[in-house]
Each structure stands twice: as structure tokens, then as C-alpha cells.
Amino acid sequence: MNQARLAGARLSDRLRSSGLDFSILAPLIALVVLLVISSLASEYFLDLRNLTNIARQVSYTGIIAIGVTFVIIAAGIDLSVGSMVALVGVVLVYIINQFADPVQGVIIGLAMAVLSGALFGLVNGALVTWGRITPFIATLATMSIYRSLALYFSDAGEMVSTNSLFPEIGGGYLLGLPIPVWTFLIIAVLAHILLAHTAFGRHLCAVGSNAQVARYSGIRVQRIILTTFVIAGACVGISSIMLASRLNSISPSDAGVFYELDAIAAVVIGGTALSGGRGSIWGTVLGALILGVINNMLNMLGVSPYLQGLVKGGVILVAVLMQYKQSR
Amino acid sequence: MTDPIIRTHNLCKSFGPVSVLKNISLDIQPGEVLGILGENGAGKSTLLKLISGVYTPTSGTIEIQGEAFKQLDPILSRHKGIAMIPQEFNLVPTLKVYENVFLGQERRRRGLLDKATMRAETARVLKSLKVTLNPDATISELSVAEKQMVEVARVLVNDARVVILDEPTTVLTDREVTVLFDVVRAMQARGVAVLFISHKLKEVKNLCQRLLILRDGEQVDLCDVADVNEDDMARKMVGRELSQTFPEKQDHPTSVALELKNLNIPGLVRDVSLKLHHGQVLGLSGLVGSGRTEIAEALMGLRRHTKEKLVINGKEPVIRSPSDAHAAGLAYLSEDRQGKGLVMNFSLTENITLLSLRKYTAGLISRSRERRQAREFQSKLAIKAASLETPVGLLSGGNQQKVYLAKLLDIDPDILILDEPTRGIDVNTKREIYYLIRGLAEQGKAVIVISSELEEIIGLCDPVLVVREGRIAAQLTGDQINEEDIMLYAAGARETAAGTTEQQGITP
Incomplete structure (x- = not known):
């Protein structure tokens, strides 16, 4: 009995020190189970085109979820990301249409999209740090503000790009994979390195776990929190590029609606605690994939779209309950 | 009746x-x-x-x-x-x-x-x-x-x-x-x-x-x-004999490490001056709430304050945050180990290197170098833990305190301010920590110990400053350092006696 426990402890220590992240085991198993069920439930599920489609769908919210993971690890929350998708999209399409040369337009438009996303994130971060407004309230306000600005600048109408190169980004393929999926993967790798292997990532976890300890340790707590919102904003900028270029347009009233919920759901399902202090990018990626597969499966099985929210909500609850049990 | x-x-x-x-x-x-x-x-x-x-x-x-x-x-x-x-x-x-x-x-x-x-x-x-x-x-x-x-x-x-x-x-x-x-x-x-x-x-x-x-x-x-x-x-x-848990005081104070003149924190601390030498363990005694911790926090840039002068190793650094203080050679052990000291869900390694992370980082953190250093501290301070990856929240108070000390030592500070360094830990670990503190002084570091335990102040420190209601009530050296005198000054039963060197630096 005792020996078994000792062996168990030793095993868990070895797993921990092996650098393998323990916490993503649960979402990984969940995803595998879901894949098996889905492939049994529908013969079209494993169709390459279907799988590619899921991956592409997932990448829009997945990229945002990665950004939001940083905010949540710092014990914050960002509700404004959905509205920000629309506002960045409007800025992006407007700028692109100003240039006659398609290459020039795309380069400048893309840069401006990422920059404006980062800027909107900076506004969130400034409200939270200098303004001392709790993240929930601050980003609830900017959620409303960003959506409103997007509607105003576009006159609430769909903005269509006239650039011939632009749709190639979201619709294009590289080595058989859609470009948004590549982007998602690259961002995930970079974000993972930033979180798990740099001083910034370590400091971020310290801030989220106990801001007071971080302050006494000489960590610039406010700057770290500000940075998480900027990262989230930049990720929104990239996601907005993928989405707008895929559709070759942006609809300020529909784009990004409920993305904040999908992003937070992906983070939570991926095992990152909303209380902050610890988190994993791969967990978030898995969380986003789980949500994508569920959506796809329900569609293929002909389940009423009105019921899809119910399933999604159920999955979130199960994920959180499992974490709660684990932490006790 | x-x-x-x-x-x-x-x-x-x-x-x-x-x-x-x-x-x-x-x-x-x-x-x-x-x-x-x-x-x-x-x-x-x-x-x-x-x-x-x-x-x-x-x-x-x-x-x-x-x-x-x-x-x-x-x-x-x-x-x-x-x-x-x-x-x-x-x-x-x-x-x-x-x-x-x-x-x-x-x-x-x-x-x-x-x-x-x-x-x-x-x-x-x-x-x-x-x-x-x-x-x-x-x-x-x-x-x-x-x-x-x-x-x-x-x-x-x-x-x-x-x-x-x-x-x-x-x-x-x-x-x-x-x-x-x-x-x-x-x-x-x-x-x-x-x-x-x-x-x-x-x-x-x-x-x-x-x-x-x-x-x-x-x-x-x-x-x-x-x-x-x-x-x-x-x-x-x-009325009790001091037990032999303390190493012998062998002060060889050398050059001045830190000189503070007229520190003021509105409502908390008034006109506090002190002079600390290398090789010294200076005690800050006094009742809880007398302003001892606030003095330390002001030195670390954690509290708004005014002062006439602060000289650290001949320089006058501007300290606005703990990282400035660390750069100036100061390190502070808070009395609130769980609330201000350690990140409870971080491992031993991650806690020990939290202040000194730059040492292990060339773009990316070198986990293996971190772990090597943590292992060294683990054996040097005899930290008992299942592994270096164990979250410190699972350790006993004494072992947590050792990890906290290792965290400070990893930036190799010149001046250590230790606030209640043995709070809530067992007698044996206390003894180890006393020897560690004495050893640091012998290496030529300057140490300030803030403590509510008189025994600790007396066994470990020379000189001793008694803080009362935000002021230095007395500066005691040598035979003057005894429980009765400290208690009388701390409780306000006796005002500063004639003959004590008051408010001035203590000559080694």
C-alpha cells in the first residue's frame, strides 16, 4: 500500500520533471474520445475536407483563446475580444481598400490590423492597471465601445475588400493545410515558448498566483498585466485578418459575436484556472479543438443549432467540475 | 469574595x-x-x-x-x-x-x-x-x-x-x-x-x-x-536562562554597509536613523505594530517615505521598487511568508530563482542550470522535500522558510533584512537558521534581524535598536542587551536613559 503510494509519487514527480505538462492530459483524453465517437457516429467525419474545415474554423477562435490564456493566467479576463474582431476588421478592410497596389495594401493592412489590435488591448490594460478598474468591468465596457465604433465607422454595413490578393490569405493553402491553421500552430508554438520558457512567462504565473509576492519579488506587476492585454489584442488582430480575408469582407454586426465566450471556454476546458497562476497553451489549443469537434459533430448529426449552446455549456461545466475535484 | x-x-x-x-x-x-x-x-x-x-x-x-x-x-x-x-x-x-x-x-x-x-x-x-x-x-x-x-x-x-x-x-x-x-x-x-x-x-x-x-x-x-x-x-x-540555541556572537564589524538618516513615514515612523556595518547582525526589536516592518518596507521601496539620506556601500541609490533595492544589494525577507514571500503553487526551483531569473536566462530560461542551483541550495540548507519540483505549498513551515532564504541568497545580496526569520517554525530549524544568519555575517554580509522574540534578538544581535511607536527608543550594545531592558524600552516603561548613544551611529 505504502509502496504503491511511494511509487505513485515518484512517477508523478518524474512526469513533472520530464517537462511534460500534466494538466493537459485530461483535455487530450477528452479530445481523443470525442474523435473516436465522432468517427463512429458519422462516416464523413474523417473525410479530409471535413477535418481541414474543422481546423480552419477552430483557428479563428483558437488564436484569440491563446491571447486570452495570458490574460487569464494573470488572473484577469477579457470580454472585449469579440467586439475587437469586428473593429479591427473594419480598420483592416478600410486601409486595404485605400491602396491600388494589392501587395502594398496587404502588407500595410496586415501590419495595421495587428497594431490596432494591440492598441485596443493596450486600452484595456491601461484601464485595468492605471485606471484600477477590475478586468471584468473594464472589458465589459470596451466590449460595448469597440462594437459600437465598428458599427459607426462602417455605417453598420458589410465592408467588402477590393484587394485581389487579400482573400488568398484566409482561403489559401500551404503544404495542404489552410493558412489560418498554419498561423494558429505557429502562434501556439511561440506562445508556448513565451509562457513556459521565458522570464516573462514565469513572472506572469507569479503575478497571477499572488500579486503581492510578485511585487515583493521586484516584479513589475502592472507592466506584466498590461502586456497580457496587449498580447490578447494582437492575437485578436491576427484572428481578424484570417476571418476577414477568408470572407473577403467584414460584417461589423456579426463578426466575432460570442468569440469571447468561445475563447474563455477553450481556455477553461484546456485546464487553465480562472483564478490565475498556472496555465498551458497546449491545453487551450486542445480546448479550442474540442469545441470545434463538438460543433462539427452536432452539425453532421443534424442536431438543432439551437441545442448546440447547451452541449457547449455542458462541456464547460464538466471540465470545470473535473478541475475542481482534482484540486481538492 | x-x-x-x-x-x-x-x-x-x-x-x-x-x-x-x-x-x-x-x-x-x-x-x-x-x-x-x-x-x-x-x-x-x-x-x-x-x-x-x-x-x-x-x-x-x-x-x-x-x-x-x-x-x-x-x-x-x-x-x-x-x-x-x-x-x-x-x-x-x-x-x-x-x-x-x-x-x-x-x-x-x-x-x-x-x-x-x-x-x-x-x-x-x-x-x-x-x-x-x-x-x-x-x-x-x-x-x-x-x-x-x-x-x-x-x-x-x-x-x-x-x-x-x-x-x-x-x-x-x-x-x-x-x-x-x-x-x-x-x-x-x-x-x-x-x-x-x-x-x-x-x-x-x-x-x-x-x-x-x-x-x-x-x-x-x-x-x-x-x-x-x-x-x-x-x-x-x-527570568530564564538563554538556551544554547545560538551561535556565539563574533562580531567583526568592518566597513559601513548602510547608513540611513531621518526616515519618516507619515503616521507610522518618525526620524529613524541607523548605521549598519558589514559583519554585523543588527536587531530591530519592539512590539508588533511599532513600525519595525514599515522601516524595512521603506528601505525596499515598498512604502512612500521621506528621508534625509540613505547611503549603501558609499553610494546613494534611488530606490523606488524592490527591484531597485535588489540592484543596490538589499534583500528583504517578509514576515508574511505565504502572503508576500513565496508563490505557493510554484516549485522549489521556481521559487528559489524568482529574484535571480535573469542569471538563468539567455532569451530562454535554462531549466537545467536552475535545477542545479536549486539542488545546491537544497543540500546546503538541508531543505526536506520530495523533489525540487514539489510545490512549496506542500512543504512544512520550516522548509518553506529555508526556500525563502535560498530565494534571497540566490541574488547574493550584500545586506539582508530578515523580518521574523523564524516565525512559526520548529526549534531545530530555528537553530539552523540562527547559524545560517551568523554565518552570513561572518562572510562579511550585513544583516538586520527584526523579531518579536526577545530571546532571538538577544542571542543573535549586537547592536539592538528598540523601536517604539515609530521611533528608535533605545540603542543597546553589549551587556545592555538583555530582556529586561529591551522590554522596558519597548513597553515604554523607561525612556531613553542617559549614557546610551542615542540616534547616532554605533561605533564598532
Whole structure:
């Protein structure tokens, strides 16, 4: 009995020190189970085109979820990301249409999209740090503000790009994979390195776990929190590029609606605690994939779209309950 | 003499093999104020916890109004009229005074709250205490002293027969203390017995009729206050040999490491100057709340302050944040290990390298170099842990403290400020930490130790500064460093004596 426990402890220590992240085991198993069920439930599920489609769908919210993971690890929350998708999209399409040369337009438009996303994130971060407004309230306000600005600048109408190169980004393929999926993967790798292997990532976890300890340790707590919102904003900028270029347009009233919920759901399902202090990018990626597969499966099985929210909500609850049990 | 409200008979308490309270036989009369004196760890709070039912006695009995109990529980004790007013108040800041007074025991009429009665009763109790306080005021708007009054009112509407006040004056100003004393006397007039715990001998002398003095868990004396003076009290509290847990003091103070002139923190610290040499362990003694920690936090750039001059190793650094302080060669061990010291869900390794992360980072963190350094500290400080990856929250207090020390040492600081370095840890680890501190001084580092434990200050430090109410009350060296003198200065029973070098640097 005792020996078994000792062996168990030793095993868990070895797993921990092996650098393998323990916490993503649960979402990984969940995803595998879901894949098996889905492939049994529908013969079209494993169709390459279907799988590619899921991956592409997932990448829009997945990229945002990665950004939001940083905010949540710092014990914050960002509700404004959905509205920000629309506002960045409007800025992006407007700028692109100003240039006659398609290459020039795309380069400048893309840069401006990422920059404006980062800027909107900076506004969130400034409200939270200098303004001392709790993240929930601050980003609830900017959620409303960003959506409103997007509607105003576009006159609430769909903005269509006239650039011939632009749709190639979201619709294009590289080595058989859609470009948004590549982007998602690259961002995930970079974000993972930033979180798990740099001083910034370590400091971020310290801030989220106990801001007071971080302050006494000489960590610039406010700057770290500000940075998480900027990262989230930049990720929104990239996601907005993928989405707008895929559709070759942006609809300020529909784009990004409920993305904040999908992003937070992906983070939570991926095992990152909303209380902050610890988190994993791969967990978030898995969380986003789980949500994508569920959506796809329900569609293929002909389940009423009105019921899809119910399933999604159920999955979130199960994920959180499992974490709660684990932490006790 | 009337029948006592409480009588204890040979009350003992031990935790495992450690005996913390031995054979306390005590009687408490209605309407008396009984002072309880003793150093930290003398057993005061254990005794109170036995009476209020938090702990179960190992042997002995507690008699309440003639009824003998082998053991109590908090609810039973409360039911029998024993109420404790803790140092940290249990009030809901968003609720009103009368709502807090009746919290958990609300008066109802036909299922609804009877606010009128509760308001009236609160007003009546406050009036009987001669306190002017609006029952409708919100707690968060009140001063600390007023909150204390609300706590008192709360136990009185509960018909408490015995009220325990645990160091109630540490948080009060002189004027507020006067008001509190009037309230205590008003309670006394109602026939309530008050147990008054304080470190301030003058207050005890003023307020109490009788005195229980504890030392190392034993009842040293139970006497009338009129029969003893403050010097006697101090002597009885501390009359003990210093045990050999301390390494020999071998001070070879060399160059000046830190010189501070006229530090001021509004409302907390006034005109504090000190001079610290390499190779020295300087003690900052004084009561909790006297401003010791605030001095350290100001030095670390954690608190707004003004000062005339701060020289560290010949330079005058600008310190606005802990990272500035670290760069200047300072490191600070907070008294609040869990709240300000360690990240509980971080591993040993991650905690040890949190201040010094730059050393291990060339773009990316080198995990293997981190782990190598952590392993070195683990063996050097004998840190007991399942592995270096174990979250520090799972370690014992003593091992956590060692990790915390390792965290500071990893930036190789020149000056260490250690605030209650052995709080809440076992005797053995304490000893190890004392030797570690002494070893650091011998390596030529400068160390400041802030401690409430006199034994620690005396065994470890030379010179010793006694802080009282935000000022340096005395600077003691050599033979002047003894428990009696420190206690007298700290408690304000003695003003700075002639002949002590005051406010000036101590010559090595």
C-alpha cells in the first residue's frame, strides 16, 4: 500500500520533471474520445475536407483563446475580444481598400490590423492597471465601445475588400493545410515558448498566483498585466485578418459575436484556472479543438443549432467540475 | 469574595510530546480585570484558546459558574458567556453597526428582521459603554478603535460574562486607549470579568486588579497588581536562562554597509536613523505594530517615505521598487511568508530563482542550470522535500522558510533584512537558521534581524535598536542587551536613559 503510494509519487514527480505538462492530459483524453465517437457516429467525419474545415474554423477562435490564456493566467479576463474582431476588421478592410497596389495594401493592412489590435488591448490594460478598474468591468465596457465604433465607422454595413490578393490569405493553402491553421500552430508554438520558457512567462504565473509576492519579488506587476492585454489584442488582430480575408469582407454586426465566450471556454476546458497562476497553451489549443469537434459533430448529426449552446455549456461545466475535484 | 465565574484546576495542554501549558490553576472573579502577561510563546494564547473552547485540555478541568468541564467547544463556551475579541476583527465591512452587532443572532418578528429592536438595543449597549457611535454607520467608515467598540457591543448583547481582550491596544492611539479603558471599566461595573492581554506593562498596571504571569507555559505568579511594579513584571516574565540555541556572537564589524538618516513615514515612523556595518547582525526589536516592518518596507521601496539620506556601500541609490533595492544589494525577507514571500503553487526551483531569473536566462530560461542551483541550495540548507519540483505549498513551515532564504541568497545580496526569520517554525530549524544568519555575517554580509522574540534578538544581535511607536527608543550594545531592558524600552516603561548613544551611529 505504502509502496504503491511511494511509487505513485515518484512517477508523478518524474512526469513533472520530464517537462511534460500534466494538466493537459485530461483535455487530450477528452479530445481523443470525442474523435473516436465522432468517427463512429458519422462516416464523413474523417473525410479530409471535413477535418481541414474543422481546423480552419477552430483557428479563428483558437488564436484569440491563446491571447486570452495570458490574460487569464494573470488572473484577469477579457470580454472585449469579440467586439475587437469586428473593429479591427473594419480598420483592416478600410486601409486595404485605400491602396491600388494589392501587395502594398496587404502588407500595410496586415501590419495595421495587428497594431490596432494591440492598441485596443493596450486600452484595456491601461484601464485595468492605471485606471484600477477590475478586468471584468473594464472589458465589459470596451466590449460595448469597440462594437459600437465598428458599427459607426462602417455605417453598420458589410465592408467588402477590393484587394485581389487579400482573400488568398484566409482561403489559401500551404503544404495542404489552410493558412489560418498554419498561423494558429505557429502562434501556439511561440506562445508556448513565451509562457513556459521565458522570464516573462514565469513572472506572469507569479503575478497571477499572488500579486503581492510578485511585487515583493521586484516584479513589475502592472507592466506584466498590461502586456497580457496587449498580447490578447494582437492575437485578436491576427484572428481578424484570417476571418476577414477568408470572407473577403467584414460584417461589423456579426463578426466575432460570442468569440469571447468561445475563447474563455477553450481556455477553461484546456485546464487553465480562472483564478490565475498556472496555465498551458497546449491545453487551450486542445480546448479550442474540442469545441470545434463538438460543433462539427452536432452539425453532421443534424442536431438543432439551437441545442448546440447547451452541449457547449455542458462541456464547460464538466471540465470545470473535473478541475475542481482534482484540486481538492 | 464572591464565587468565581471561571476556575481552572491544574490545566495542562501539550501538542504531542511538546508541553505548552503546565498546571494552570486560576480563578476569575466577576467584575475584575485580570491581566495576563508573558512573552511570545509563553502560553497566553493557548490558555485563552482552552478557555474559549478552541483547544481541548490534555488534563485538568475548567469550571464555569460552578459547573466543571473536562472539555469545551467554542459554541458551548460562547453559550456559557465567554467571548473573545480577537486582534483581527470579524466584522463585515459593508454592513452597518447594528447589523454586525446582531450578525448570526438577528432578532426577528413574524419571520422578518426586527430592525427597530436591533437598532435600539445596539444604541442602548453603546450608551452603557458611554460610546457615541451611530448604529446605522457602515463598518468600513469606522476607525479601528470604533470597530473594536462594535466587537465589544456584539459580545455584550450576547450577555457575555467573561470578555477576553487579546492585545487590544496595539492598534490604538493613546486617546483611543483611554476610551477603551473607560469601556473596560464600564463592563466591569456591569459585573463582567475581563481578561486583558498586553505587552505594555504600564497599561496593565493602570487597568488590571490582578495579574497572571506566564513563562514557558508555567504559571510564574498570580498576584495583585498593587504589589508589583513594572520592573518586577518584566523580570518575572523573562527570568530564564538563554538556551544554547545560538551561535556565539563574533562580531567583526568592518566597513559601513548602510547608513540611513531621518526616515519618516507619515503616521507610522518618525526620524529613524541607523548605521549598519558589514559583519554585523543588527536587531530591530519592539512590539508588533511599532513600525519595525514599515522601516524595512521603506528601505525596499515598498512604502512612500521621506528621508534625509540613505547611503549603501558609499553610494546613494534611488530606490523606488524592490527591484531597485535588489540592484543596490538589499534583500528583504517578509514576515508574511505565504502572503508576500513565496508563490505557493510554484516549485522549489521556481521559487528559489524568482529574484535571480535573469542569471538563468539567455532569451530562454535554462531549466537545467536552475535545477542545479536549486539542488545546491537544497543540500546546503538541508531543505526536506520530495523533489525540487514539489510545490512549496506542500512543504512544512520550516522548509518553506529555508526556500525563502535560498530565494534571497540566490541574488547574493550584500545586506539582508530578515523580518521574523523564524516565525512559526520548529526549534531545530530555528537553530539552523540562527547559524545560517551568523554565518552570513561572518562572510562579511550585513544583516538586520527584526523579531518579536526577545530571546532571538538577544542571542543573535549586537547592536539592538528598540523601536517604539515609530521611533528608535533605545540603542543597546553589549551587556545592555538583555530582556529586561529591551522590554522596558519597548513597553515604554523607561525612556531613553542617559549614557546610551542615542540616534547616532554605533561605533564598532
